[in-house]
Amino acid sequence: xxxxxxxxxxxxxxxxxxxxxxxxxxxxxxxxxxxxxxxxxxxxxxxxxxxxxxxxxxxxxxxxxxxxxxxxxxxxxxxxxxxxxxxxxxxxxxxxxxxxxxxxxxxxxxxxxxxxxxxxxxxxxxxxxxxxxxxxxxxxxxxxxxxxxxxxxxxxxxxxxxxxxxxxxxxxxxxxxxxxxxxxxxxxxxxxxxxxxxxxxxxxxxxxxxxxxxxxxxxxxxxxxxxxxxxxxxxxxxxxxxxxxxxxxxxxxxxxxxxxxxxxxxxxxxxxxxxxxxxxxxxxxxxxxxxxxxxxxxxxxxxxxxxxxxxxxxxxxxxxxxxxxxxxxxxxxxxxxxxxxxxxxxxxxxxxxxxxxxxxxxxxxxxxxxxxxxxxxxxxxxxxxxxxxxxxxxxxxxxxxxxxxxxxxxxxxxxxxxxxxxxxxxxxxxxxxxxxxxxxxxxxxxxxxxxxxxxxxxxxxxxxxxxxxxxxxxxxxxxxxxxx
Numbered sequence: 001x002x003x004x005x006x007x008x009x010x011x012x013x014x015x016x017x018x019x020x021x022x023x024x025x026x027x028x029x030x031x032x033x034x035x036x037x038x039x040x041x042x043x044x045x046x047x048x049x050x051x052x053x054x055x056x057x058x059x060x061x062x063x064x065x066x067x068x069x070x071x072x073x074x075x076x077x078x079x080x081x082x083x084x085x086x087x088x089x090x091x092x093x094x095x096x097x098x099x100x101x102x103x104x105x106x107x108x109x110x111x112x113x114x115x116x117x118x119x120x121x122x123x124x125x126x127x128x129x130x131x132x133x134x135x136x137x138x139x140x141x142x143x144x145x146x147x148x149x150x151x152x153x154x155x156x157x158x159x160x161x162x163x164x165x166x167x168x169x170x171x172x173x174x175x176x177x178x179x180x181x182x183x184x185x186x187x188x189x190x191x192x193x194x195x196x197x198x199x200x201x202x203x204x205x206x207x208x209x210x211x212x213x214x215x216x217x218x219x220x221x222x223x224x225x226x227x228x229x230x231x232x233x234x235x236x237x238x239x240x241x242x243x244x245x246x247x248x249x250x251x252x253x254x255x256x257x258x259x260x261x262x263x264x265x266x267x268x269x270x271x272x273x274x275x276x277x278x279x280x281x282x283x284x285x286x287x288x289x290x291x292x293x294x295x296x297x298x299x300x301x302x303x304x305x306x307x308x309x310x311x312x313x314x315x316x317x318x319x320x321x322x323x324x325x326x327x328x329x330x331x332x333x334x335x336x337x338x339x340x341x342x343x344x345x346x347x348x349x350x351x352x353x354x355x356x357x358x359x360x361x362x363x364x365x366x367x368x369x370x371x372x373x374x375x376x377x378x379x380x381x382x383x384x385x386x387x388x389x390x391x392x393x394x395x396x397x398x399x400x401x402x403x404x405x406x407x408x409x410x411x412x413x414x415x416x417x418x419x420x421x422x423x424x425x426x427x428x429x430x431x432x433x434x435x436x437x438x439x440x441x442x443x444x445x446x447x448x449x450x451x452x453x454x455x456x457x458x459x460x461x462x463x464x465x466x467x468x469x470x471x472x473x474x475x476x477x478x479x480x481x482x483x484x
Contacts, residue, residue, distance in 0.1 A: 032300050033273070034241040035118075035168040036228065037292070039088075040221045041081070041130055041177040042257055042384075043247035045074070045266040047218055055194050056215040060226035061270055064243050068272030069281040069317055075328045075351065076289045079249040079257055079264035080335045084289065085132045088248075089113040089146050091293035091308035095331055095348075095456040099140065101466055102334040102344070104473035106140035107132060112305055114293040115148040118168045121302055124161040126151045130172035136472040147172065154228050158235060168296065173224055176217030178252045178384045185212030188219070198263065199425040200255045200407050202391055210387040214251060242299060243272040244292065252384035254368070254392045254408035258335040260349040260358050261418075261426045265330045273299075277317040285316055286328040286351070309454055327352045329450050333466040336473065338369030338381030343467050345382070346458065350447045356426060357443035358416040361458060368409045375475050380409050415440065 047053050050062040050070060077087035082103045083094035090111050094101035097111055107113070115125045131147030144150070147170040151157040154171060161167050186192065192208040195215075201207050225245060232238040250256040250264035257264050269287070271277065290310035297304050298312040315321035328351045334344035346361040360367070369381040383389050392408050395401035407427065417431040417440050430436045451459035 032166045038171045038245045040247040042252045044251040058222040064272045065270035068277045071269035074267045074269035084248040091310040099469045109141040124165045124167040126157045127170035173221045175221035180213035185216040206387045258382040285324040335382045337375040356418045363414045
């Protein structure tokens with residue numbers, strides 16, 4: 001009898017331990033926050049009302065920023081959709097991702113991505129809209145988009161999410177990517193007269209209304225975010241969810257998207273994290289999109305891979321960061337197939353509070369693409385087609401306006417340096433001025449050190465390997481896609 005009682009007692013103790021372990025695991029799962037990433041397509045800083053723009057209205061973005069943190073110095077890793085999204089997913093700069101550094105490429109499976117790591121740790125993951133891409137993820141050996149399993153909607157995703165699991169969802173909007181409905185901004189009641197036209201484009205009605213149509217598309221993205229927030233509130237999930245709102249790269253205008261100037265790389269970013277960030281927090285430190293993946297893993301209590309380049313943003317969000325970056329780095333390789341030989345326009349940049357230094361590795365090439373159609377898009381095809389591009393291209397024949405064409409399309413020197421205190425629109429290259437020689441040398445050295453530290457092939461062997469990777473995009477006026 002004593003033996004039986006001891007056996008029964010041991011069984012009960014084991015059962016209690018098992019129940020306790022399962023309860024602890026369930027509690028742990030409940031404590032881990034949900035993660036919602038809302039990513040716009042071609043949206044530049046500072047085009048949100050909370051940043052002070054007087055025309056565009058972004059109430060959902062503003063709400064998240066007011067209830068959490070608003071970042072004023074967030075930068076994408078590359079001003080091109082595919083590599084920018086790859087950097088977000090991997091926490092690594094694109095030059096370290098081989099084929100993942102180019103538009104219309106693929107992301108090799110040997111690189112860890114945060115949705116997979118979170119899924120293995122018990123998260124329900126998925127995406128809708130534009131995930132990683134454009135590109136061919138199957139060519140890299142993946143069976144699904146790197147952003148996760150595809151869902152028709154956020155509602156479907158939540159309906160299928162187990163109640164005992166936290167979730168991580170990627171909402172990829174196609175706004176404010178071109179094309180735009182002409183006059184959509186004016187019809188929505190937006191004022192062209194109040195638009196601030198950067199000094200890099202002609203100030204004319206065509207450009208003002210093009211910006212207005214872009215603003216209307218930004219507002220469409222913001223409305224989508226508002227619908228996601230409403231769904232979270234409806235299900236009682238709002239206070240348990242980290243919400244991150246940003247863009248992949250800059251606005252689809254000349255000298256913006258696919259360029260390392262601020263109009264191409266400076267991103268809106270707001271993060272709401274209940275229990276971590278105080279309302280109305282304003283963060284002016286330099287942050288990069290490569291910081292998002294480490295932050296998501298840390299939120300889930302997971303270790304950050306040692307070969308990732310980003311940093312967990314929680315010290316900034318909690319107001320506990322004693323030191324942070326004093327500079328940010330951006331880059332680009334091949335955007336579209338718009339140069340003979342499918343060549344890239346490789347460049348790297350360092351941005352500090354006062355200066356922007358750019359190193360153009362192939363100054364003999366056209367930065368916006370060849371003047372004639374090569375394969376994709378059209379002439380100067382790294383600039384998306386639209387009214388502003390047409391105005392800028394027409395300016396090449398107007399002596400009074402030709403400088404706008406040259407800013408966007410003319411060949412550039414190997415080094416560019418801009419004094420942002422005196423030249424916020426980054427128009428006057430002072431790289432050759434003697435009074436800037438010392439700072440140029442310092443920034444060039446910092447840039448090279450970063451390239452070496454992060455394993456950039458161009459730091460040691462500048463062999464144009466990125467130009468040899470396949471391009472899966474469509475030729476101009478054709479629906480058939482094939483590697484080139």
